[in-house]
Amino acid sequence: MLSHEKRRSLCLAGLFHDLGKFKQRAERSEDRGKTHGEIGYRWLQGHYGENLVALGAKNHHASDEHVWEVNDFLVLYEADNCSASERRTTYDNKKDVSAVWQRDVPLASVFSRVRNPHEDDPHALPPPAFWELPRRIGPRLGWQPPKAEEGQNPSDAYGALWQGFELEFQALKACGNHHNVDSVMHLLEKYTGTVPSMTLRVRGTDDKETYRKHPDVSLFDHLKTTAAFTLCLADFCWEKYGDEWSRRPLKEEIAGAATWGEDAESPFLLVGGDLSGVQRFLYTISAKGALKSLKGRSFFLELFLEHAVDTVLESLGLFRCNVIFTGGGHFYLVAANTRKTEEALREVKGRLNRYLFHDFNGALELFLCWVPFRKADLKDVTEPWQRLSGALEEAKKRKGENFLAELLGEPQDPHPDCYTDKCQVCGREDRALEILAIRETAITVCEPCRDQYYLGDLLQQAARKGHLPVIYRWDREPEAIPRNRYIRIEDRFYQPAAGYFGRKHEELNRAADAVFHLNDWDLSHFQHPGSRPLFAGVYLPPEDAPRDLESMAERGFGMGRIGVVRMDVDRLGRIFSLSLPPGERTFSLTASLSRQLSLFFKYHINGILEGAEGYPEKTLLAGRPAGPRLTTVVYSGGDDLFLIGHWLDTLEAALDIQKAFAAFTANPFITISAGMAVGSPHEPVYRLADAAGEAERLAKRERREGAKTIAGRQSFTLLGRHVFPWKDSKKPDVAKVLEALKHLEPFVDVDGRSLKTRPHGLSKGFYYKLLQLVRRQRQDGVWLLPKLAYLFGRTKVDGSLEEHWGALKHYIFSSKADGWRHVEAALLILLMMMREGGSKP
Structure with a gap:
């Protein structure tokens, strides 16, 4: 061996x-x-x-x-x-015009290979897009979406990139980590993720064929x-x-x-893991300590997936290069098709599920399947992926089959601690209980819920004390650390901590077996022998801003309510299968597509919400003052995310994310849908999550507007019920909502943490009456023009506002306001911004 x-x-x-x-x-x-x-x-x-x-x-x-x-x-x-x-970047002397090696050829965006997944038979091609070499190489991976114009990668740009690579390699070598595969891979991704793997420029018979053969796989991939x-x-x-x-x-x-050959042996296995029960696990919690419990549960799932992948890789003697994707409750990797591999996978599956069954009473189960594939399949991996997907779906139909004896056995008495009580977070009655102090309240919880609350609390503390948190992993229970400073996942222990790099009195804990560097691209920090990167959407407001739901609601701008947004990529399965043209559904291309999506949802999402340097400017509706986003990521990975926080910050964050995603993919056919729900911070999280989930489903399904059937997806359900496409020139869309809000904005001023009406402008009563009229129009389908004219005719404004007043009247009475639903949504947002506080029951 x-x-x-x-x-x-x-x-x-x-x-x-x-x-x-x-x-x-x-x-x-x-x-x-x-x-x-x-x-x-x-x-x-x-x-x-x-x-x-x-x-x-x-x-x-x-x-x-x-x-x-x-x-x-x-x-x-x-x-x-x-x-x-x-x-495909090979010269065909029967079809192509020419082929020339050019070192300055840029990398084509992998997203630009995806045809329109919203067509029954995808064929519409997106516009070309190209990645440039990074303009700046620093401690962070900068925000640099692809461009429509084909630029160049000149030698001086490569020179600067190579110089940065050598410097950071030397930092790894200084502590012996140039033999650490995880650290080396991280370094290579940072510096070669936008470098083309080859630079042969083929000129085809037309522009379309020329671009089809443009290099699109990065050197890193x-x-x-x-x-x-x-x-x-x-x-x-x-x-x-x-x-x-x-x-x-x-x-x-x-x-x-x-x-x-087509009949050759299959040397490879495509391995897939699917963690079932994630949604129910996340949201079945009480309102007490909800945000820390949510953050803890969500990050627990991230850590469990990492733990599961590590366990699989270690049992097979593989490294992280074999992992294709991890996130959103799923992971995929490639392994050797050997007897030892299958034996190891069966053993790992059984061991991990025994842990999940014991600690979570069957709420979570990991389905692990694998299918063989040949070298010939690398040119089109559709069939192996379909077989793996089918195997996972079949496995999920037999949930709990390995624990039937326990599930069908005699009912067990409650734990003695639960004769008069139960876990006040998850409701279980079969585990020992202990007291958990949450602010001024003390509640009884089971060990897993206690650990998850600790995990959320420790993450907040780590992010507060150090700019870049780390997660220490211990292969044995650490005796020198208080029990409330780490959590257990199967046979390993994890401790979030602050990363104080560059300070002599704060070094990485050498006693730990591994160190996960959270969202960190500075390779000089990777000094522990077990250093490795970990990407996760963990954005929290800064230390001096509210970090619990009630405080976010009370201290946010406008009405004191909580907003929940759920978003995911439309038709992701078709994007990976039918929407990649035949002959281009290759292993490397699909791996590159997965990596880029993961980078967006697990890394860039933090910079977008933070408004970090170089990222798109944050949306601020109705001229409200800038400040930190009072929202947080519950989970973000795979192709979807869940945000919770103050309703206005969460709404604006959703707008920012959609705008950034459109820029990052540079493909109008790769779209995202979202749903938003608003409620009290004292409302159970599962109700808000369910409401946001229903709003997201509403955005995705076909709907009727008058006599027309409107295709679903590519939409945002605002405030629970108002569905708008992100962009549509023929009917009300999100852009038109923002345009209507712009027409109303001149008549209000910022007053502390809310808007107020300007003197001698429009009263609140005017807005409520206009809202009533547009609602009647939406519900009855008949516009009450005389009442509208009467409302505007009786309203007078100060001379300084006459120009804006004329523009608003023209907008309302012109065809620009066709449909009116967007005016209703804009009025609702404005009125919610004019109310302050009100979160308490």
Whole structure:
């Protein structure tokens, strides 16, 4: 069996095999006249010595000197072929006009390959879009959406990028972490995530065909998948050929043409995990301490998924390069199709589900399935993905089958602590209870609910005390730490803490077995031997702002109510399957698509809500003052998110997220739908969550407007019942709501934490009467024009407002206000902004 050191070397060789392409494009004087293989080899040799990591850089092509003599090089060579097997950037001398190598070619956005998923037969193509090299390289991964114009990646831009890469690599090397696969991958993603894996510019028969062949897989995605396939092929061949691996080169067995045939063996497994019961688990809590409990439960699910993935990878001897995606209660990875792999997966599935059943009484269950696939499937992974999806759906129909004896056994007596009480968060009666103090209140809770509350509290404390929190992982229970400072997940323990980097008196805890750096791109912080990145939507208002729901409601701008928004990407399944053109549904492209979506929902979401430097300017309705967003992310991952906080901040945050998502994808066909509900901070969270979920479903389904049927999706349900498309030139949309609000804005002023009517302007009574009229029009379908004219005719404003008054009258009486529903929504928002407080029952 391959040793851990050998497996790590193979993985690093895969991650670095094409590093020379990156350095070559910086056009350093020492690299003139050398191939990218030679350039990569010399640089890696200087840092790793004459070993597999360096030698792999110059031995991964069919023409390289030693590829056909050593099995390590053979699996690296074949893994490179597997990763690049889908490339369309190849010259066809019968169809194409020309092909030229150009180092300054930018990377095409993977989102621009997605056709319109809202069509029954997707065929409409989005406009081209291109990623630029980062303009600034700093401690954060900056916000840089793709552009419609094809720019260039000049050598000086590559030079600056390479210089930053070398500096941060040296920081890793200084503490020995250049052998840490997780840290190396993080470094490569930061610096090569927008670098094209190849720079062949093919000119096709027309612009459409030329763009189809434009490079669209980043160097990072190519390196990552090459490393994954290297480990899989090594495991597959080692189990199949045993001692022959050490005796002779397995040329035909590893890289022969027959291994690509339709009837060839399947060396790979596509593994999928689906955590069932997430929604019910999240929202079945009381109103007491709701925000910390929600944050804790949500982040617990993030940590459990990470724990599950770690457990799978460790049992298989794999690394994070094998993970395709994790988030939203799902994870996917690629492994070797071996007997040992299947045995390990079955053991892990049983062990994790025993923990979930015991600690959560069957509320959560992890479904783990896997399907084999061939090398030939890498060119179109639709069929393996469909088989895996089908296997997971079938497995979910048999929920709890491994615990039937416990489920169907004799009813168990309540725990003695529960004879007169129960957990006041989740309602369980089968666990020991203890007292949990929440502000001025004390409640009785079970151990899992206590841990989740602690987790939410610790996250808030970590974010308050240190700019970049870390999560310590302990493989044994830490005896020197108070029990309320960490939580248990199966056989491991996790402690959120503040990351005070650069301060001598605050160093990373070396006694921990691993350190997760939360949303941190500064590689100089990755000094622990177990340092690794973790992305999660964990935005919280800053320390001096309200951080519990009641305070958010009371101290927010306008009416003291809580808003809940649920959003998700429309037709994500079709985006990954039917909406990618045939011949382009490749492994690397789908992996790249998953990575970009994950980056948006698990990393950039924090910068959007924070209004961090470089991100789109925050929406501020009706001229209200700027300030921190009084909202927080309950969960964000996969393709969906859940926000809760003050109703106005949450509404504006939803507008910001949609705007940023449209810019990030640069594809009008990749859309997002959202639903919003408003309620009291004392209302049970599950009711608000259900109401927001129903609002989201309303945004997604077809609906009737008069005699017309309006297609669903691509919409936002405002305030629980007003459904508007994000953008539609023919009917009321979200933009028209904001336009109507702009026409009303001149007649109000900011007064502390609310709006007030301007002197000699429009009274509140005017707004309420106008609201009544537009509601009558919506409900009855008949516009009461005389009453409208009477209302406007009797209303007088000060001379300074005459111009705005004339514009409002023209807007209301003109066709610009066609439909009127958007005027009603704008009036509701304005009136809610004119009320202050009112959160208390």
